[in-house]
Amino acid sequence: MILSDITDIKQTPQRLAIxxxxxxxxxxxxxxxVYKAVSEKFxxxxxxxxxxxxxxxxxxxxxxxxxxxxxxxxxxCDTRPHHHLICVKCREIFDVFTEFILELPEDEFQGFDIxxxxxxxxGICKKCKDIEGLGSEQNKD
Amino acid sequence: MILSDITDIKQTPQRLAIxxxxxxxxxxxxxxxVYKAVSEKFxxxxxxxxxxxxxxxxxxxxxxxxxxxxxxxxxxCDTRPHHHLICVKCREIFDVFTEFILELPEDEFQGFDIxxxxxxxxGICKKCKDIEGLGSEQNKD
DNA sequence: TCCTAATTTAGAATCAATTTAAGTTGAGAA
DNA sequence: TTCTCAACTTAAATTGATTCTAAATTAGGA
Numbered sequence: 001m002i003l004s005d006i007t008d009i010k011q012t013p014q015r016l017a018i019x020x021x022x023x024x025x026x027x028x029x030x031x032x033x034v035y036k037a038v039s040e041k042f043x044x045x046x047x048x049x050x051x052x053x054x055x056x057x058x059x060x061x062x063x064x065x066x067x068x069x070x071x072x073x074x075x076x077c078d079t080r081p082h083h084h085l086i087c088v089k090c091r092e093i094f095d096v097f098t099e100f101i102l103e104l105p106e107d108e109f110q111g112f113d114i115x116x117x118x119x120x121x122x123g124i125c126k127k128c129k130d131i132e133g134l135g136s137e138q139n140k141d
Numbered sequence: 142m143i144l145s146d147i148t149d150i151k152q153t154p155q156r157l158a159i160x161x162x163x164x165x166x167x168x169x170x171x172x173x174x175v176y177k178a179v180s181e182k183f184x185x186x187x188x189x190x191x192x193x194x195x196x197x198x199x200x201x202x203x204x205x206x207x208x209x210x211x212x213x214x215x216x217x218c219d220t221r222p223h224h225h226l227i228c229v230k231c232r233e234i235f236d237v238f239t240e241f242i243l244e245l246p247e248d249e250f251q252g253f254d255i256x257x258x259x260x261x262x263x264g265i266c267k268k269c270k271d272i273e274g275l276g277s278e279q280n281k282d
Numbered sequence: 283t284c285c286t287a288a289t290t291t292a293g294a295a296t297c298a299a300t301t302t303a304a305g306t307t308g309a310g311a312a
Numbered sequence: 313t314t315c316t317c318a319a320c321t322t323a324a325a326t327t328g329a330t331t332c333t334a335a336a337t338t339a340g341g342a
Contacts, residue, residue, distance in 0.1 A: 010288060010339055031329075046291050051330065053289095067211040071299075072329065085245075085253055094251045100243055104226075104262060110235045111267030112226055118261050121245060126252030151308080151319060172298080187322045192299065212329075213298065 009056055017041050018053045022063065022077040028093040030072050068093060068120070083118060087125035089132075096121065150197055158182050159194045163204065163218040169225075169234040171213050209234060209261070224259060228266035230273075237262065 009015070017038045022029070025037070035050045054075055057063045066074040068084065069091060076095075083096040102117050124132070150156070158179045163170070166178070176191045195216055198204045207215040209225065210232060217236075224237040243258050265273070 012289065012339070014290075044291070046293090047329090048292085048331080048333095049290055065211070067208055069211075070206070070208040070214045071212065073211045085249070085251060085255075087253070088256070094253075096245065096249050098246055098249055100241070102241055102260060102262075104237065105239055108226070108237050108239055110226060111270075112228070112235075112262075112264035113270060114226075114262055114264040115229070116263045118263070119243060120259050120261075121243075121253075121255055122257045122259070123253035123255040129252075129254060153307085153320065155321075185322075187324095188298095189300080189323085190321055193320080 009060070014038070014042055014045055014049050015053050018050065019057070022057075022075065026077065026095075028066060028068075028074045028076050030069075030074050032072075034075070066093070081116075083120065085121045085123065087128055088122050089124055089128035092125055092127075094125075150201070155179070155183055155186055155190050156194050159191065160198070163198075163216065167218065167236070169207060169209075169215045169217050171210075171215050173213075175216070207234070222257075224261065226262045226264065228269055229263050230265055230269035233266055233268075235266075 018034060021034055021037050025033075029037075031047070031050050031054060034054070035045075035047055038050065039045045054063065054065075054073075058065050058075075061079060062077070064076040064079055066076055066084075068074060068086060074093070078095060080097075081099075083098070083100070085094040085096050086092075096119070100119060102119075104114060159175055162175055162178050166174075170178075172188070172191050172195060175195070176186075176188055179191065180186050195204065195206075195214075199206050199216075202220060203218070205217040205220055207217055207225075209215055209227060215234070219236060221238075222240075224239070224241070226235040226237050227233075237260070241260060243260075245255060
């Protein structure tokens with residue numbers, strides 16, 4: 001997402017702050033993350049503004065909405081095609097730019113017109129591994 | 142999931158009805174779908190029972206919880222490793238049993254211990270294609 | 283500068299999911 | 313058989329994320 005891409009929507013201070021936050025925090029934040037950070041600059045800002053802005057940016061295809069967490073939307077300001085590496089402990093999401101050739105055999109098509117694919121890799125991130133290692137005697141999952 | 146796998150939890154009539162529903166409706170239903178269907182048989186059954194049962198079955202690894210829809214959990218009673226084919230219009234989910242070899246190059250590991258992967262294919266299902274075709278003049282997304 | 287549609291705001295409403303507390307059930311012990 | 317206790321079910325309250333609403337404000341073009 002590039003600021004200059006935002007042409008046909010009004011450039012309000014709140015929106016610019018939200019966009020700046022997304023540009024600088026590429027950890028796939030939730031709406032709450034965005035709200036918390038941006039409302040420090042704009043204490044009167046409401047949640048609706050965050051959601052409205054994120055929705056608008058999504059419409060303009062400047063960000064992508066992720067369904068990786070149930071019960072919570074997360075947003076990705078990198079719209080290049082890519083995959084994800086997700087920590088099953090802390091739910092941090094990392095980007096993966098390797099391309100994979102995924103040919104679905106015809107008999108699995110189920111009558112679909114296929115338009116894309118996405119791979120999620122699951123694992124345990126370095127930080128969570130280290131924490132696990134430390135507490136190995138009184139290990140609780 | 143097989144009934145006989147359920148050993149160390151009580152086999153109540155409500156639970157058996159929920160399991161039967163999951164066995165017969167492999168469309169990856171939501172908790173609401175399960176509740177709607179099973180409460181026809183047990184009109185006094187509460188939502189909490191559905192959630193408790195689904196949670197318990199998940200713990201026992203007899204079903205899988207999917208995060209494909211934001212804001213709503215969906216459940217898959219097929220615990221064999223497999224991928225999904227998702228209609229971007231109606232959100233129906235189909236199973237894909239083709240196996241893919243997905244080698245993540247070392248420099249993309251980001252310090253993770255990788256434990257698995259999952260592929261989502263996106264497309265438009267036959268039903269939605271047909272509906273689209275019909276209304277091609279007054280086409281609305 | 284003026285105008286107007288777009289945007290922001292606080293608060294209410296909604297929806298999915300979880301928690302709570304009270305009542306029920308059923309398998310094993312006495 | 314009756315007692316007991318833990319597991320289970322239930323309705324209702326609560327939480328958390330999101331959406332809606334209606335009134336006030338504002339960006340950006342005329």
